[in-house]
Amino acid sequence: xxxxxxxxxxxxxxxxxxxxxxxxxxxxxxxxxxxxxxxxxxxxxxxxxxxxxxxxxxxxxxxxxxxxxxxxxxxxxxxxxxxxxxxxxxxxxxxxxxxxxxxxxxxxxxxxxxxxxxxxxxxxxxxxxxxxxxxxxxxxxxxxxxxxxxxxxxxxxxxxxxxxxxxxxxxxxxxxxxxxxxxxxxxxxxxxxxxxxxxxxxxxxxxxxxxxxxxxxxxxxxxxxxxxxxxxxxxxxxxxxxxxxxxxxxxxxxxxxxxxxxxxxxxxxxxxxxxxxxxxxxxxxxxxxxxxxxxxxxxxxxxxxxxxxxxxxxxxxxxxxxxxxxxxxxxxxxxxxxxxxxxxxxxxxxxxxxxxxxxxxxxxxxxxxxxxxxxxxxxxxxxxxxxxxxxxxxxxxxxxxxxxxxxxxxxxxxxxxxxxxxxxxxxxxxxxxxxxxxxxxxxxxxxxxxxxxxxxxxxxxxxxxxxxxxxxxxxxxxxxxxxxxxxxx
Numbered sequence: 001x002x003x004x005x006x007x008x009x010x011x012x013x014x015x016x017x018x019x020x021x022x023x024x025x026x027x028x029x030x031x032x033x034x035x036x037x038x039x040x041x042x043x044x045x046x047x048x049x050x051x052x053x054x055x056x057x058x059x060x061x062x063x064x065x066x067x068x069x070x071x072x073x074x075x076x077x078x079x080x081x082x083x084x085x086x087x088x089x090x091x092x093x094x095x096x097x098x099x100x101x102x103x104x105x106x107x108x109x110x111x112x113x114x115x116x117x118x119x120x121x122x123x124x125x126x127x128x129x130x131x132x133x134x135x136x137x138x139x140x141x142x143x144x145x146x147x148x149x150x151x152x153x154x155x156x157x158x159x160x161x162x163x164x165x166x167x168x169x170x171x172x173x174x175x176x177x178x179x180x181x182x183x184x185x186x187x188x189x190x191x192x193x194x195x196x197x198x199x200x201x202x203x204x205x206x207x208x209x210x211x212x213x214x215x216x217x218x219x220x221x222x223x224x225x226x227x228x229x230x231x232x233x234x235x236x237x238x239x240x241x242x243x244x245x246x247x248x249x250x251x252x253x254x255x256x257x258x259x260x261x262x263x264x265x266x267x268x269x270x271x272x273x274x275x276x277x278x279x280x281x282x283x284x285x286x287x288x289x290x291x292x293x294x295x296x297x298x299x300x301x302x303x304x305x306x307x308x309x310x311x312x313x314x315x316x317x318x319x320x321x322x323x324x325x326x327x328x329x330x331x332x333x334x335x336x337x338x339x340x341x342x343x344x345x346x347x348x349x350x351x352x353x354x355x356x357x358x359x360x361x362x363x364x365x366x367x368x369x370x371x372x373x374x375x376x377x378x379x380x381x382x383x384x385x386x387x388x389x390x391x392x393x394x395x396x397x398x399x400x401x402x403x404x405x406x407x408x409x410x411x412x413x414x415x416x417x418x419x420x421x422x423x424x425x426x427x428x429x430x431x432x433x434x435x436x437x438x439x440x441x442x443x444x445x446x447x448x449x450x451x452x453x454x455x456x457x458x459x460x461x462x463x464x465x466x467x468x469x470x471x472x473x474x475x476x477x478x479x480x481x482x483x484x485x486x487x488x489x
Contacts, residue, residue, distance in 0.1 A: 086140075108143035110144050199313075237256060
């Protein structure tokens with residue numbers, strides 16, 4: 001637990017459990033206007049008085065994050081709106097931060113997602129970068145890559161976001177894919193400053209997130225170094241903990257945190273009983289998306305070390321990629337159903353949840369032609385709705401389930417299908433999602449974090465917080481999809 005929380009002790013718990021803020025993240029993103037020990041003394045002196053008001057006390061002694069809501073004003077066209085948003089969501093290099101702030105200072109500018117997400121987020125940044133590069137903002141992409149290299153050097157991995165309370169976990173490791181964008185525009189020489197960083201991050205995932213499965217071979221899972229309630233969702237986690245039996249309590253917090261590392265917080269992908277969050281078991285699952293991403297990292301490291309002239313490392317990573325390719329086909333492909341699923345290493349079997357994570361082997365060119373054909377059929381028949389692709393086929397009330405669709409997963413699907421020649425289906429998905437984003441923009445003047453792709457009238461739902469607008473990765477992917485649609489028309 002971060003010293004910030006330890007420092008405030010009883011005060012922290014009082015604030016987070018009292019509902020004085022609708023969002024638990026508000027308090028941990030604030031910082032004190034005086035020395036914490038002085039504030040704590042005042043709290044202990046006054047807390048039992050009859051006229052003591054906790055919210056007034058906190059508002060007196062803490063400085064809260066500024067809201068950006070008023071800054072975002074809809075433009076006449078969606079394209080103009082996105083262009084304006086890039087400036088609103090941009091942050092300069094961090095300077096003059098309070099020593100008591102939870103923000104991890106970054107040396108270069110960056111883009112935040114928007115809404116309650118006031119810091120850089122790891123996997124968001126790849127999808128955001130796809131749009132930034134199209135908008136001619138490659139310098140910002142490179143700034144964010146440099147920030148991530150800085151974080152890898154500082155912590156050995158890229159935290160979920162640049163907040164101290166996120167340090168115990170990462171997110172899907174798309175750093176390598178961000179550098180591929182740079183290579184596309186600047187040539188292969190662009191990788192040279194970052195090879196050491198990519199390798200260091202790879203070591204983090206293979207050493208800290210590995211599960212031995214057979215004959216000395218390993219696959220990887222999501223995890224978190226900590227096993228307590230999330231500081232930024234403290235009240236919500238305590239409420240879940242108090243609602244479950246003793247057996248479920250044991251690893252509940254770590255499984256919740258691991259789901260946050262996956263980016264899919266929360267989804268029936270991680271539940272033993274797909275309807276019930278209290279049965280979350282993320283750390284028992286080997287995810288097909290994560291292992292596909294790591295295959296790509298191995299493949300690219302082999303290619304890039306070869307370019308650098310390091311044939312020994314190139315050969316090692318080529319062997320690692322080949323080994324993982326075989327394991328992905330063995331453990332994640334369901335021949336009977338014709339789709340890629342996650343694998344529960346505790347149960348020694350594939351999970352039952354159909355999800356868009358099954359598209360990652362296409363996105364990273366792992367699937368065979370036969371596998372891709374079967375996957376494409378299921379995408380068309382099961383996942384495709386009026387506004388794009390649903391995240392899973394389970395309607396649970398969780399935000400990473402049906403009826404919600406998310407920009408990053410539309411992109412994974414569209415590009416994966418395109419790689420295997422399913423251009424018509426890819427274009428149809430892109431058109432439907434872009435049309436939905438236009439429709440919602442015309443109605444609300446906003447770009448949303450997620451969308452209801454099944455029913456075009458209501459807003460998307462689920463999750464621990466209200467629907468957020470901004471929104472970094474949606475702006476990026478809608479921009480990239482529009483470019484793709486124009487190219488193919």
